[in-house]
Amino acid sequence: MITLGVFFGGMSVEHEISVISALQTIHAFPEFKYNIVPIYISKEGEWYTGPGLTVVSNYRNLPKLLSWCEKVYMTPTRGDFNLYRYKSNMFKSKVVTKIDVAFPILHGSYGEDGSLQGFFEMIGIPYVGSNLRASNIAMDKIATKYMCQSCGIPCVDYMWTTDKEWFENHDEMKAKAEKIGYPLIVKPATLGSSVGISKAANEKELEAAVDLAAKFTDKIIIERMVQNLQEINCSVYGSYHDCKASVLEEPIRSGDILSYKDKYMGSSSTKGGAKGGMKFGAKGGKMAGAKGGSGSMSDSQRKCPADLPEDVTKNIQSLAIKTFKEMNASGIIRIDFMRNKETGEVYVNEINAIPGSLSFYLWEATGKKFVDVLDDVINVAIKENAEKQKLKHSFDQNIFAMGGGAGFKMGGAKR
Template sequence: MSQKNLIVAFGGVSPEHEVSVLTAIQAISALEESSYNCIPLYITKSGRWLTGEKLLDLSNYKEISKLESDAISCAFVKDETGRTLLKEQESAGFFSKPKSYPVYAVLCAFHGSEGENGSFQGVCEMMNVPYSGSGVLGSSLGMDKVKAKLVATANGIPVTKAVNFYESDWEKEQEEIINVAEDFGYPLIVKPVSLGSSIGVAIANTREELVNSIETAFRYDAHLLIEEAVNPLMEINCSVIGTPEDCRPSVCEKPLGQTETLSFEDKYQSGGGEKGMASADRVIPADISKELTKKIRDLATKTFSVLDASGIARLDFLVNANTKEVYFNEINTIPGSFSFYLWDKSDIPFNMLLEELIDIGLKKHREKNGRVRSYETNLLSEKAIKGIKGLKGSKN
């Protein structure tokens, strides 16, 4: 069987850059025996697009400046037939020519910022190439915790009380914002609105800690969220695969962190770091009742659908350990390690999970191209252009 070029896109201008590298290398390794020819598309922290075989070796990322100098600049281009190619912008050697790879599909392995917020997905849409995961709307909703909660609330999905504000609001209305937040009662959770992996997230038990946490979080995002804390807290996560019209949940997990809320270190460095999200300590399946498991899985699929997610996502929930009340916390539209550890416990190995993820993207692309995508008019005909020119000379 001839291999098809699968562009694995990762890295990006994001605080979660390194996590994305881990996820991409894991996926490429899992697809070694597949029908796909995995071509790396690494976006550096400065936004350069690079490709080349050296990007496939995780050990090379220890010397990132050397790796970037050894890799090859590239870009998406259209050939004369309209086909999209990943084209090298320079040759790999003195006697070689730049290579071009016809794009069969793109596997998005970004985490955070421009790679996960819909921006890169928009590039894929413009280039008309199939890509994995949520589309532009679902990706942008998933990255914005405030908008995601608004959509969830409008659809009867419970969320915790919260107040959100921009840096300009904080400069003018600091006292008012603090007073609203303190009405929820301490402890309070401070979060950047558009970041994942718990970067910039902090627990505040006093006003002083609250102010310090807010000032720190503004280093990462200009839009922040202060939430009431669920106490006593139990975090339960569930992955979902499919489309808004047809999706199914994985088993649930109960993450185990060193603090009340999982930190970046809890998620990615507890097992040495090289396994990405799969290194975190967790109980799978979560040791909760059948009733609570069903409730969370049902909420996960409903939230996945109303947020217009697609592909694989992980939905995180906050549970009051005493009352068993459940609150939607956030959705990760490209979860660390593609949440393969949850699907492995659901009897789907990583390679098959990735194959299904790619197939979902291919199906969405076929459906999109099966619709009318242009509308023939005579707007630019000679007569119409004369009419437009006439408008320039008209007076109100």
């Protein structure tokens, strides 16, 4: 049986959402299908494992939960996929278990942005989801724009700046932003869950919006606000050579901007049978205590499938596939679009390399069992890793053994 290390939590503002997404996924697996090892990463970056981590109600008292768990780590040694405990003794060996496949279910910084993926690359373990480069493109809204612009994927006009540049070259930067034209949307470049985002309809609001965004990241993106906005999300899963687009959903906002509250704490109004948010699959009964609890993810308001003509749906799905391929993604991602309902213009807004709830509700609405999607992406991880390991990592030519002066130039060697 495959031992699946599910990593979640993490040093991110979306820590709690990750716990929910991971537990939903863990509980979607039928018993005994995989040997699941939960690895919880605390907000401070410490790793823990233990069976208590799969019970959502235990998170109400985190210190108590962690006191039942083992503090663990992995080493950066290539080929060493062991999970080690800090405290071993004569009854407990140093190794907790060996992991066959890593499954990061983290949102935001240090987990969805390529950091952890970089560690997995270093040690050579198969891992589910996008590689570090694709993860980083998705996480950085500026990098996403660069990618879209370079391959003809429509995105909204924008500029970006840093908080330092905004304050030091204030007039120039403000003029650049105003050239795009009010109303503008101002966002931290590398955050999620609508944190730090605001609308600016005039100069005064622009200053306040930049101040707010600068509290969260140093890179700030300022873009044209799409009018008559309809938001449309589409999940894509698989690999470059074989990927599928889901049905589309339309999240419903309570104000101008789809807020953290709309996303995770909205009231339930799902149309078309696709339940989102807090649902725990096959073993859901065990998790019942968590539903609707404070701070937990509940059904956000969404229409699923989105109310769109067939040709628009097809166009958005094919743009989603194109985006998945151009960024060289893997696993399950979600691409969020913005559409001007009056003009019909469609733009890619952002890419989520590890979407909330792993978009299981979109796959269920597409007629695909979530557990089959999970099996597929685990298999993709194993296959892609096997192919990667076959690639040559060195070019066997000992330049040090070459005779004096044989093309070996200090200072100019790397070309």
